[in-house]
Amino acid sequence: HMRMTARNRLHSLLDEGSLVELGSELEPKDVLKFRDSKKYKDRLASAQKETGEKDALVVMKGTLYGMPVVAAAFEFAFMGGSMGSVVGARFVRAVEQALEDNCPLICFSASGGARMQA
Numbered sequence: 611h612m613r614m615t616a617r618n619r620l621h622s623l624l625d626e627g628s629l630v631e632l633g634s635e636l637e638p639k640d641v642l643k644f645r646d647s648k649k650y651k652d653r654l655a656s657a658q659k660e661t662g663e664k665d666a667l668v669v670m671k672g673t674l675y676g677m678p679v680v681a682a683a684f685e686f687a688f689m690g691g692s693m694g695s696v697v698g699a700r701f702v703r704a705v706e707q708a709l710e711d712n713c714p715l716i717c718f719s720a721s722g723g724a725r726m727q728a
């Protein structure tokens with residue numbers, strides 16, 4: 611199979627013209643001032659530049675064959691699809707939106723797990 615970005619996956623899943631991105635205003639912050647061999651904020655900046663995404667999870671609502679759905683997709687190219695605070699906040703937003711709209715939530719997982727830098 612060929613790799614597909616999270617954004618392309620959602621665009622190919624949802625009906626054209628129905629997509630609304632959720633949580634795009636959320637951006638990671640280095641509140642711990644974490645540093646290992648490289649500053650965390652530098653790792654984030656590098657991943658953002660490389661992928662064009664702010665973090666590792668993209669969430670959209672739209673329709674699938676006319677039926678309302680919420681869909682989330684992990685971007686593995688963003689730090690291995692690892693989960694930081696923005697991923698958690700966006701996933702919560704996806705769940706809350708699906709509950710509010712009483713519709714299915716579809717999630718494409720492509721994650722190396724929790725974000726731990728070494």
